[in-house]
Amino acid sequence: MIEIKNLVVEIEGNRILNGLDLTVADGEVAAIMGPNGSGKSTLSYVIAGKEDYEVLDGEILLDGENLLELEAYERASKGVFLAFQYPLEIPGVATMSFLKAILNAQRKAREEEELTTPDFLRLVRGAAEKLEINQEMLKRALNVGFSGGEKKRMEILQMALLQPKFCILDETDSGLDIDALRIVSEGVNALRDEKRAFLVITHYQRLLNHIVPDTVHVMSKGRIVRSGGKELALELEASGYAEYSTEAA
Amino acid sequence: MTTNPATESAERPAAQNFPADTRLAQHFDDFRSRLPDGDGSVVRRLEAMEDIQRVGVPNRRVEEWKYTDLRAFLHEAAAPASRPDAATVDAARKSAHVLADVPAARIDFVNGYLADAATLPEGVSVVPLSKALAEAHPALASLDQVEVANGNALIDLNTAFVDDGIIVQVAAGHEIGEVLHLRFINHGNTPFATATRVLVLVEKDAALTIAETHEGHVAAQPNSLVAFVLGDSARVEHVRVNAEGAGAIALSTLTALLGGEADFRSFNLVAGSAVSRHQLFIACQGENARVTIGGVTMIRGEDHADTTLVLDHAVPGGESRELFKTIVDGDATGVFQGKIIVRQDAQKTDGRMMSAALLVSPGATMYNKPELEIWADDVQCAHGATCGELDEDLLFYLSARGLPPAEAEALLLQAFIGEAIELVEHESMREALNALAVKRLENRS
Numbered sequence: 237m238i239e240i241k242n243l244v245v246e247i248e249g250n251r252i253l254n255g256l257d258l259t260v261a262d263g264e265v266a267a268i269m270g271p272n273g274s275g276k277s278t279l280s281y282v283i284a285g286k287e288d289y290e291v292l293d294g295e296i297l298l299d300g301e302n303l304l305e306l307e308a309y310e311r312a313s314k315g316v317f318l319a320f321q322y323p324l325e326i327p328g329v330a331t332m333s334f335l336k337a338i339l340n341a342q343r344k345a346r347e348e349e350e351l352t353t354p355d356f357l358r359l360v361r362g363a364a365e366k367l368e369i370n371q372e373m374l375k376r377a378l379n380v381g382f383s384g385g386e387k388k389r390m391e392i393l394q395m396a397l398l399q400p401k402f403c404i405l406d407e408t409d410s411g412l413d414i415d416a417l418r419i420v421s422e423g424v425n426a427l428r429d430e431k432r433a434f435l436v437i438t439h440y441q442r443l444l445n446h447i448v449p450d451t452v453h454v455m456s457k458g459r460i461v462r463s464g465g466k467e468l469a470l471e472l473e474a475s476g477y478a479e480y481s482t483e484a485a
Numbered sequence: 486m487t488t489n490p491a492t493e494s495a496e497r498p499a500a501q502n503f504p505a506d507t508r509l510a511q512h513f514d515d516f517r518s519r520l521p522d523g524d525g526s527v528v529r530r531l532e533a534m535e536d537i538q539r540v541g542v543p544n545r546r547v548e549e550w551k552y553t554d555l556r557a558f559l560h561e562a563a564a565p566a567s568r569p570d571a572a573t574v575d576a577a578r579k580s581a582h583v584l585a586d587v588p589a590a591r592i593d594f595v596n597g598y599l600a601d602a603a604t605l606p607e608g609v610s611v612v613p614l615s616k617a618l619a620e621a622h623p624a625l626a627s628l629d630q631v632e633v634a635n636g637n638a639l640i641d642l643n644t645a646f647v648d649d650g651i652i653v654q655v656a657a658g659h660e661i662g663e664v665l666h667l668r669f670i671n672h673g674n675t676p677f678a679t680a681t682r683v684l685v686l687v688e689k690d691a692a693l694t695i696a697e698t699h700e701g702h703v704a705a706q707p708n709s710l711v712a713f714v715l716g717d718s719a720r721v722e723h724v725r726v727n728a729e730g731a732g733a734i735a736l737s738t739l740t741a742l743l744g745g746e747a748d749f750r751s752f753n754l755v756a757g758s759a760v761s762r763h764q765l766f767i768a769c770q771g772e773n774a775r776v777t778i779g780g781v782t783m784i785r786g787e788d789h790a791d792t793t794l795v796l797d798h799a800v801p802g803g804e805s806r807e808l809f810k811t812i813v814d815g816d817a818t819g820v821f822q823g824k825i826i827v828r829q830d831a832q833k834t835d836g837r838m839m840s841a842a843l844l845v846s847p848g849a850t851m852y853n854k855p856e857l858e859i860w861a862d863d864v865q866c867a868h869g870a871t872c873g874e875l876d877e878d879l880l881f882y883l884s885a886r887g888l889p890p891a892e893a894e895a896l897l898l899q900a901f902i903g904e905a906i907e908l909v910e911h912e913s914m915r916e917a918l919n920a921l922a923v924k925r926l927e928n929r930s
Contacts, residue, residue, distance in 0.1 A: 307884065309886075309893075311885075312886055312887035320882065323882075324878060324882045326879060326882075329897075338883075338888060341886075341889065341892060342887040345887065377900075394886065398887070
């Protein structure tokens with residue numbers, strides 16, 4: 237379970253998150269929707285541990301442990317996973333070497349045995365196949381020359397391999413065509429179980445047709461201003477965010 | 486001491502009174518007295534020493550030495566090594582480990598002296614330099630044809646002090662499958678200087694893969710010169726590793742004279758020595774020659790590493806690619822000076838030069854100086870130079886996947902230099918270079 241309490245965050249003196257409260261229970265898929273600039277991406281970065289932000293107040297608890305006291309890599313090995321809106325290209329780092337490095341780093345942090353090469357290959361091949369990621373893609377440098385859809389599938393592949401407790405999907409639908417959206421959503425849905433929690437950040441209701449949320453939260457001016465069930469997403473799609481932009485102003 | 490009164494003048498200060506000048510002059514006199522009577526090389530040695538003494542050992546007021554003050558670095562120029570005894574040779578060869586896993590025919594130099602040569606592949610012949618020098622072998626003059634190297638102080642010093650080396654010749658049409666590995670191993674407890682010269686003549690349509698490694702445990706002061714001459718359509722892949730001891734002052738020069746359609750590749754890894762300067766002077770004399778030069782420099786502490794390249798396109802159709810990567814850690818200083826000259830006749834030249842440096846500590850310094858000098862009008866030339874830090878966003882991406890900072894940095898640094906190591910076509914050498922680089926990164930602190 238993730239509990240965010242009264243989170244206040246600034247960047248270069250500008251307040252982005254303004255006393256945000258949010259709880260996502262085990263097994264829950266929570267969607268956050270909101271207009272541009274409402275602080276959605278900042279929330280995802282702050283949970284993952286990006287250093288550019290100044291946290292002035294609040295807590296982020298993962299199963300009771302305050303993530304704010306941990307470095308980004310420690311949060312990752314505790315089970316936090318952020319699927320980036322814009323996954324980064326890393327020239328010169330082969331995708332397979334990268335996957336092996338991150339898997340083993342997390343296993344090491346949890347004092348588990350490193351994977352043997354055959355086990356690793358079997359694991360990656362199985363997961364890649366489900367996401368329609370071919371061998372050729374795995375041989376290339378990470379995300380270099382990948383299409384937008386390929387990059388997002390690569391994010392989901394990493395999520396599938398790392399088996400995190402809490403997954404944040406930051407605008408995973410941006411730049412995806414309808415087929416890629418389906419593949420990515422199926423990949424996410426396959427990971428849903430009674431323990432794993434998801435925070436799905438999106439502008440549009442479209443993604444939520446594929447990844448059906450348990451709860452929907454509307455974010456504006458750095459706070460959750462309304463919460464409801466999946467029907468709230470449909471309502472927003474019809475009415476737009478105008479109401480929230482003015483309400484919080 | 487030999488001086489040339491004609492060049493002495495009132496306005497020029499007594500340059501040769503600096504410690505570097507005084508010591509080198511003294512060492513030269515001692516060295517000369519060791520030469521056998523009637524040695525054919527004496528005249529050239531004296532001329533070279535005069536060239537140095539006329540203006541003094543170059544300092545930072547000389548343009549090509551602006552970032553590498555040779556006069557300061559040679560403040561304590563060591564005396565030339567003496568020929569090692571059998572026990573030293575044996576111990577040195579046992580300690581050698583650089584590129585040891587690469588299958589090769591090996592020729593060893595210990596403390597600058599030819600120690601042992603393997604059975605050579607068919608088509609390769611080797612003449613000891615001592616013999617060539619005494620007989621004024623005609624191949625020795627090939628160096629003078631690399632015009633852009635003329636008057637260079639390191640070459641002059643090498644000419645003055647050179648005491649051993651070899652001439653390697655690959656007969657026309659022979660493609661040598663086995664790597665020829667020249668190992669320069671320095672062994673001993675006290676600083677000493679060495680001066681070696683290797684001439685590599687690869688005749689028409691012949692091909693050679695050659696490795697040149699420099700390693701040792703002392704504060705050696707090697708001055709190494711390797712001169713290549715490639716005939717028409719000859720191909721050479723050259724890999725060089727500087728893994729000298731942490732106190733070494735490693736001075737080296739590579740020259741190459743390329744015939745028509747010749748293909749020359751050279752890669753240099755700097756993973757050792759306190760001070761290094763690696764100079765490359767490459768002249769494309771035949772049309773449509775191809776040149777690929779790569780370099781990776783990994784320095785730290787108070788290290789100083791300089792790569793200086795002059796590439797001279799004199800005739801049409803030449804193609805050159807240069808990629809240099811430098812990682813500067815600690816309070817180290819990196820220098821890259823690269824110049825591509827395209828002469829008036831060298832139409833359709835296609836040249837690209839890139840030098841990228843990563844400064845991974847606040848005390849690190851890099852001087853990047855790319856130059857193009859183009860006299861022809863139908864050419865494609867580009868150069869780039871960057872100095873930067875590791876990308877914070879990439880580091881965050883990796884840490885968000887669970888990689889601790891040191892591992893994330895190592896992965897990115899490996900990727901950074903990997904692009905240049907990729908230029909090495911010989912697979913087992915490329916792997917060995919990668920392994921050496923990774924080991925050097927693991928020892929960062």
